[in-house]
Amino acid sequence: EPEVTQTPSHQVTQMGQEVILRCVPISNHLYFYWYRQILGQKVEFLVSFYNNEISEKSEIFDDQFSVERPDGSNFTLKIRSTKLEDSAMYFCASKDTGSNQPQHFGDGTRLSIL
Amino acid sequence: LAKTTQPISMDSYEGQEVNITCSHNNIATNDYITWYQQFPSQGPRFIIQGYKTKVTNEVASLFIPADRKSSTLSLPRVSLSDTAVYYCLVRGTSGSARQLTFGSGTQLTVLP
Numbered sequence: 001e002p003e004v005t006q007t008p009s010h011q012v013t014q015m016g017q018e019v020i021l022r023c024v025p026i027s028n029h030l031y032f033y034w035y036r037q038i039l040g041q042k043v044e045f046l047v048s049f050y051n052n053e054i055s056e057k058s059e060i061f062d063d064q065f066s067v068e069r070p071d072g073s074n075f076t077l078k079i080r081s082t083k084l085e086d087s088a089m090y091f092c093a094s095k096d097t098g099s100n101q102p103q104h105f106g107d108g109t110r111l112s113i114l
Numbered sequence: 115l116a117k118t119t120q121p122i123s124m125d126s127y128e129g130q131e132v133n134i135t136c137s138h139n140n141i142a143t144n145d146y147i148t149w150y151q152q153f154p155s156q157g158p159r160f161i162i163q164g165y166k167t168k169v170t171n172e173v174a175s176l177f178i179p180a181d182r183k184s185s186t187l188s189l190p191r192v193s194l195s196d197t198a199v200y201y202c203l204v205r206g207t208s209g210s211a212r213q214l215t216f217g218s219g220t221q222l223t224v225l226p
Binding site (some may be wrong): 004014033035042043044045048055089091093099100102103105106107108110113 | 121144146148152153156158160161165201205212213214215216217
């Protein structure tokens with residue numbers, strides 16, 4: 001069964017540094033998403049991406065964050081000037097065309113800011 | 115976005131059928147009901163979704179009454195490995211990029 005893959009599985013970074021989280025969505029999917037989950041809390045929506053542009057974003061997704069689809073297979077989340085409170089699991093998801101298609105999630109990147 | 119309410123936790127024993135009910139009183143006409151499963155340190159895994167009546171796949175059944183204000187996820191003969199958090203979500207379909215809004219979910223613990 002095709003799946004969403006994310007790398008790295010765990011990223012440790014010093015506060016203030018930039019990180020790039022990488023995702024390979026399911027190959028024929030056209031809709032891409034980033035979510036995050038702070039330890040012990042709910043899964044929160046960050047951003048959705050379609051046709052090479054952001055479709056929706058939450059209040060969390062401020063100027064510190066950016067997304068990119070640099071080629072035909074990768075989807076990245078960049079976090080600039082990381083803060084301690086950015087420590088969380090970051091999940092990528094993708095969805096096929098069709099309003100009744102579900103989102104499929106990767107297993108996440110655990111980001112630890114020191 | 116329709117708000118969902120589900121029990122915080124449930125316990126069951128191996129081999130039993132587990133039913134988790136979710137209420138979504140403000141569901142809109144075009145909304146789908148979707149259930150995900152999440153294990154610790156893993157991403158949510160899609161289980162099943164439906165619009166009305168009953169949907170069944172290889173892992174679960176989803177029962178939706180005619181008024182669609184609630185739904186019940188049924189897991190037949192659970193095993194220890196079914197211990198996880200189960201999320202009920204109501205998903206809009208207008209604008210295919212629509213985000214998912216997760217609640218706190220139901221922590222299902224399967225006991226030996």
